[in-house]
Amino acid sequence: MRIYRKSPLCLLSASMDKTMIIWAPEEASGVWVEQVRVGEVGGNTLGFYGCQMSPDGAMIVAHAFQGALHLWCKDHHNEGEWRPGVVVSGHFDVVQDLSWDPEGEFILTVGSDQTTRLFTPWKKQNNKEITWHEISRPQIHGYDMQCLAMVGRFQFVSGADEKVLRVFQAPRNFVENFATISGASKEKLLTTSDAASLPEGASTPALGLSNKAVFQGGLVPKNNKEEEQFNSISDQYQESYFHPLILTEPPPEDHLLQNTLWPEVQKLYGHGFEMFCLASDSTRTLVASACKASKAEHAAVLLWSTTTWRQLQRLQYHTLTVTQMAFSPDAQLLLAVSRDRTWSLWRRNPPTSESSEPRFSLQAHTGKDTAVHSRIIWSCDWSPDSKYFVTSSRDKKVIVWGPWRPESSGGSEIKPCSSVLDVGDSATAVAFCPVLCSDDRYSHLLAVGLDCGRILLFRWTPGQDVAAGGDWVRSGETDSSQSHTLAVKRLRWRPRAGRTGIERKLKEESSWVQLASASADHSVKIFSLNKHHLQ
Template sequence: MWNNQLVKSIPLKGHAEAVCAVDAVYQSDEPDLNLLIASAASDSTVRIWSRHGSEAKCIEILQFGNGFVMDVCLSFLPGSNVPILACGGDDCKIYLFIQQNGQFQKTLILPGHEDWIRGVEWAVCGEDLFLASCAQDCLIRIWKVCTKSKQLPETEDDSIRLKENVFTVKDTDTTYAVTLESVLAGHENWVYAVHWQPSFSRDGSMQQPMRILSASMDKTVIIWEPDKESGVWLEQVRVGEVGGNTLGFFDCQFSPDGSMIIAHAFHGALHLWKQATVNKKEWTPEVVISGHFNSVEDVKWDPEGEFIISVGSDQTTRLFAPWKRKQETEVTWHEIARPQVHGYDMRCLAMMGRFQFVSGADEKVLRVFRAPKNFIENFSNITGIPVEKLCSHQSSDLPEGATVPALGLSNKAVFEGDMAVQPAEDEETFNTISNQYPEIYFQPMILTEPPPEDHLLQNTLWPEVQKLYGHGYEIFCVACNNSNTVIASACKASKKEHAAIILWSTTSWKKLQSLPFHNLTVTQLAFSPNDKFLLAVSRDRNWSLWRQQDSSESGPVFSCCAYTDKNTAVHSRIIWSCDWTPDSKYFITGSRDKKVIIWGQCDLSVTTEGNMLDSIKPCSTVLDAGDSVTAVGISRVLTPHGRYIVAVGLENGKIILYTWKQSGQEPSLADWSTCVEMDNSQSHALAVKRLCWRHHAGRAGHNDLNSSEWLQLASCGADHCVKIFNVNRFAL
């Protein structure tokens, strides 16, 4: 990006292993002129690149033997245009390289750190150059580079003097001295990043503030500043994470004016703090974008279409909703709750009404969660929907929130009375196990805007209301019927006995039925909108269709009414996904073989009792999507011309929208119509895992006058992203 215009990127190819650090400086005030770039990689090299205009090339390779350089930073020697490069690595030393005669030459080695150096950064302050370094020894060291003539004359008394490291630049015949300015000790764990507050120019017109920001694995971010009188560097502000299953911070940055700081946590979250206008030492958390930090496996809309819930391999379940700021028309989506923080990678979920869901993970248990009172109240405040419309039953009966017991996986409900109990602080009561490891971390808060990361970690869990045991291996897929009475689930399987689908009652939470048919893992389950059918697709390349019979005393009973086998199968690879048309007449399957097919008969929903085995056939031609199909979804709202809207997600991250309508008795290629193919900027970078349409027309969070115009599609992918698309159905 230059002058708010996107410019063509130039790939720099040469490193043999992963690149871990890069830095660059302009060698002229004209940005189109020479740009000097340094990059460090795990191939034990630092490469120097030069970009001139639209061309870039590697001009030098610095070898580090068997060592690794963790960070690099470029600047210019005081009072000159001579580039200086600092490299910090795994040998606890900082290497300074000076460019002379067009080549970078190793000039100085700065010892002092006692563990791997994680960060180095230059800063210009007046006529001097400062270097900040941080390491796994929990310390930050500040070094000063200045011309030798500026050093104090040597004295013959016994006063303490810091050791000088002196070097001379032949090109300018100038001697420079490097001294250790200060050592900052305040962190209690590895310091991963250190950054100066940025300046606006290098020519000294606006001097760089002498402030340093550091991030550490001790879960804190510290602002350091020298005392105005003594010049001693002191800790001015400390912010960070409190509690939660976290492991500290990887990186941090100042805003250009220094009024805000942002930090990147170990678990992928961003934290943002803003300086108070009155009390300059008070920093408050701010709303920031957030999301999964590993593959997102499943996403679902709530029945009313007001929020979405997603699960991922980062072992979390996250709830996103639209937020409309007061006095503003723009609606933005934010994470407003993290109902489940688990010990296993999450795989699937299904909504059971508005504020209840069931999730499956890499364990043999299904877990059911229900929204607490504090969430419903805050959801009302953030979205502007009255609590009366959100909660039909008495909200006073609900728990306030939830917490996770020590060494536990189940979210325990916290009621109002639980939070009032405060343990005594005398030594005798502290020695009891229950008081040393308190379980009540939850603190209810009244929110009018999306919560910051600290609150998401601690106070937005949903209580777990039920566990469902019965599967022999890790849960892989789950579905709930539209009347919220039956749950269907399946687990990973390599044998027929383990690939059976299990049906559960949502009233008694008992196992209703086992449906054995498939030989390998069932990859997705889908109830028809009229709840009369259950569709299953599998790794064994077949699908099976189950019809609901007359309900018994314990609940509905399903029997297999149609399926594919070796003779009738169309798909030749794993069937990853399936879905139903809103009228329950047809269903769709998508496979790794790049094929998308719509199946059905004249009208499944009015079929009389009898054998449907031979009547379910392809109703469409085989659609070649161009790559492995990993997700399919059909909108419950049709086009104005009465055509079904079909979304197809591919393994390469592309999402394509089609419309389809059966035009005759025989499948015809004219039935399919390609509408939209997402470009690279809108698509996922890796495989699309799930596609889910909002059940109603309109856009969540908007009071659309023409609500029938818009549809919304939620998608999730292996690229850690959840996306929401606005689709104009009149344009399809």
């Protein structure tokens, strides 16, 4: 509660009832009475923790218990009216994973705050400045989120501290609003998304974890008697349901909580423990998943078809949790790294007459006697040409392996092809830039995230003086204002050159690349880098 000593004297209070009230004394009696009441109606938040008014009295902001900011601005066209304002938002716990959409127009993130969030650039009318905002919260879950993988322009798979994978598809209302806010072609997006079959939105029953599709007219389809019985019970504890939005700017927190969910289209069962990591191939036809494991039987990687959502194969090699996986850009290889300090490489076999489904076989691996890393391998990634892959570990080492050749057979063919790069701290995330950093020589740009929150950039060139470490060239690093304050959990380069939301000459934009990072400090950062200005 705050008293503002200005003319006229007023008092701003915030409450657990999810409202803020501006009070002022009556001139005649001096009794303090309510002048303005704003706040969130419904939803599942716990109320407001604190409040603040701008010096001119035109804006008030509240801080919610779950980390969100709520802003209201005085409407200058309607006396006495207040409207929600655009405000920054984000996770209020560890951000565990992130992914760009295939076109590089938005990013999806998941975190331990039990949410999946979607961010995209927004250009305010009559303002050239572009800012990133959360425009959808596709999943609000009952478990801490751990991983996700995009399997289409508007479809993703997510994993949490449960044994189930969940698949989500964007509703029509989101696609329309995304087109308006981002400036994309609505007709093109709706054509590619098969608009005729898309639901309008989604809502979650009070006693459930699954987002149910809501079609035009507010109907939620019921598939069987068991679901009908569940819905009839949950109706007794009904909360606010989806209402279509027509957005021209990023939505406020109450709309994000209620009206931007994506419907769940599939559940995938097969793992015995909490989900830990996911990966999808470049053709968006395969998903690989892994869960927490302390025994070899639980450390298997499961392969799923994105067309039938059937489990295709069980890849067994590791003895402890698989910490990260990556498909090669040509979709022919799958790399997995593990807490057991080893990596395994799986190759897609040619289709046979017996089955058209892809089958993978173990092509190479490291063991206790051949392992280079002495601690947990946290992260891995592929070079754009699918010839090399990189691993990073708690032992502070970053190593490039290869080259991979289709005729290779056996683990003896896959050896370190770089000098061991010591980055001075636990290397928790690593990512190869999909765009070559120079035209005159074959060199790759590599980003390395550290446990301390810093991000390092290196150029790696095959064939240089490996013995002397001449294959690595330091290209840059984040300073204290740019670095995260806790461990970097994930690094992802935009899948194409250029900067999201900026339309300039093709030649000018081709020199730019963007890197997104997720951290245990609850933040997501997006860096724009000019390749020609790197050291």
